[in-house]
Amino acid sequence: MTGRGCVVAGGGPGGVMLAYLLGRAGVPVTLLEARRDFDRDFRGDSLHPYTLELLDQLGLAVGLLALPHHKARYFRFHTPAGSLTTADYGRLRNAFNYVALMPQARFLDFLAARFAALPGCRLLLGAKVSDLVREGDRVVGVRYRDEHDTHELRAAVVVGSDGRFSKLRRLADLPARSLGATSDLLWFRLPQHETDPPDADVDLFFGRDHYVGLLAGPQGWQVGYSLPKGGYPAARAAGVAPIREFVDRHVPWLADRTHLLTDFAQTTLLSVDISRVDTWWRPGLLLIGDAAHVISPVGGNGILMAVQDAVAAANHLAPALLGSGVSDAVLQAVQDEREPAIRSVQAQQVQIEQRAAHARHTGRPVAPPALLKVITAIPGMRARAAKANAYGPFPPRLNSLR
Numbered sequence: 455m456t457g458r459g460c461v462v463a464g465g466g467p468g469g470v471m472l473a474y475l476l477g478r479a480g481v482p483v484t485l486l487e488a489r490r491d492f493d494r495d496f497r498g499d500s501l502h503p504y505t506l507e508l509l510d511q512l513g514l515a516v517g518l519l520a521l522p523h524h525k526a527r528y529f530r531f532h533t534p535a536g537s538l539t540t541a542d543y544g545r546l547r548n549a550f551n552y553v554a555l556m557p558q559a560r561f562l563d564f565l566a567a568r569f570a571a572l573p574g575c576r577l578l579l580g581a582k583v584s585d586l587v588r589e590g591d592r593v594v595g596v597r598y599r600d601e602h603d604t605h606e607l608r609a610a611v612v613v614g615s616d617g618r619f620s621k622l623r624r625l626a627d628l629p630a631r632s633l634g635a636t637s638d639l640l641w642f643r644l645p646q647h648e649t650d651p652p653d654a655d656v657d658l659f660f661g662r663d664h665y666v667g668l669l670a671g672p673q674g675w676q677v678g679y680s681l682p683k684g685g686y687p688a689a690r691a692a693g694v695a696p697i698r699e700f701v702d703r704h705v706p707w708l709a710d711r712t713h714l715l716t717d718f719a720q721t722t723l724l725s726v727d728i729s730r731v732d733t734w735w736r737p738g739l740l741l742i743g744d745a746a747h748v749i750s751p752v753g754g755n756g757i758l759m760a761v762q763d764a765v766a767a768a769n770h771l772a773p774a775l776l777g778s779g780v781s782d783a784v785l786q787a788v789q790d791e792r793e794p795a796i797r798s799v800q801a802q803q804v805q806i807e808q809r810a811a812h813a814r815h816t817g818r819p820v821a822p823p824a825l826l827k828v829i830t831a832i833p834g835m836r837a838r839a840a841k842a843n844a845y846g847p848f849p850p851r852l853n854s855l856r
């Protein structure tokens with residue numbers, strides 16, 4: 455017997471947004487999140503103008519932006535050959551002309567609380583999906599474990615938004631193809647000082663063998679230090695001194711506090727991945743967000759892509775769930791709408807990865823492509839780059855769901 459409504463498995467930005475949008479449209483939704491809370495560190499904190507406009511359309515932007523956040527205006531590259539500003543969000547002509555940098559946990563807490571207050575909606579924390587329930591070749595529900603027991607939950611459609619290591623993807627036998635990440639990232643925090651450059655927001659500093667990404671935010675600087683893929687054991691053996699030296703050399707204004715990085719235990723490893731499944735669905739099951747396609751953190755747009763998947767999925771699923779049911783064609787329509795955007799973003803990310811790998815192999819520092827230098831010097835181009843980054847390719851518009 456097929457159940458009603460939707461089970462969303464995984465409470466990251468994609469899952470929580472989809473659950474909220476469906477619930478708001480009147481669909482009964484159960485959101486299952488394996489962890490007992492939304493606290494997570496170094497998971498991406500960027501809320502793009504697209505996401506802020508969406509929240510505004512939903513009447514949630516004012517409440518969310520009352521929470522501490524940093525308004526990032528610039529996205530810049532720094533290389534030994536010079537610096538360039540690739541995007542200036544301040545030139546966008548709309549109410550949200552910045553990227554809001556806010557701990558992801560606060561964003562998820564905020565949205566999940568609004569979701570849980572909707573009629574017919576349930577948020578279950580500490581509920582880990584362990585299996586799919588099938589009838590013939592159709593997925594008709596999930597089994598999940600909580601601290602007490604294993605439970606079965608049926609639904610008209612199950613959405614797997616359970617992230618880059620998706621259990622639902624494996625259970626449905628939808629393998630992800632790697633597109634070739636060549637680096638990993640070590641993340642750590644350094645304090646922010648009032649004397650820091652006021653225009654430092656989202657900055658990438660390239661050296662010969664590594665690059666450092668800096669993200670501003672209410673909890674100080676998040677620093678990401680690149681390693682060649684699989685280079686973690688060697689980096690760990692070398693200790694934090696080479697990292698401190700790199701930061702001191704390439705970001706001299708942080709040199710007065712790199713001594714605070716004393717131990718590898720202060721760092722978190724992110725194994726960078728760029729991958730995608732060929733088919734995002736099985737009858738009765740849809741994958742969205744990192745479960746369907748892992749985005750490298752380099753462009754800072756993984757949350758944007760997951761949120762946009764949620765919007766496209768809600769546009770297609772809500773009328774189907776409230777009407778004649780979720781056919782395979784509805785699920786394919788979500789993939790058809792989102793895949794071109796994901797392909798485009800991932801192609802750019804693979805290019806950046808290849809440039810960094812090439813620099814490592816040739817021993818030459820990464821330099822911004824000459825064309826990029828010329829293009830960003832043309833008046834208006836930074837605004838266009840900001841617009842492209844603010845909305846991503848092919849941004850879906852939220853249908854009026856009610």
Ligand SMILES: Cc1cc2nc3c(=O)[nH]c(=O)nc-3n(C[C@H](O)[C@H](O)[C@H](O)COP(=O)(O)OP(=O)(O)OC[C@H]3O[C@@H](n4cnc5c(N)ncnc54)[C@H](O)[C@@H]3O)c2cc1C
Pocket residue numbers: 463464465466467468469486487488489496497498499500581582583584615616617618620621622641724742743744745749750751753754755756757758760
């Ligand atoms: C270290 C790091 C830094 C990043 N930096 C950025 C950045 O600066 N900007 C940016 O936009 N993106 C960044 N990203 C990427 C971004 O975090 C992801 O693209 C985005 O979170 C994907 O959202 P999602 O909802 O698809 O999945 P996730 O955010 O991964 O959420 C998946 C959720 O599913 C839950 N789950 C897993 N298994 C189960 C199960 N069996 N049952 C129930 N629940 C389950 C997990 O606990 C998790 O809460 C970064 C990622 C990492 C890892």
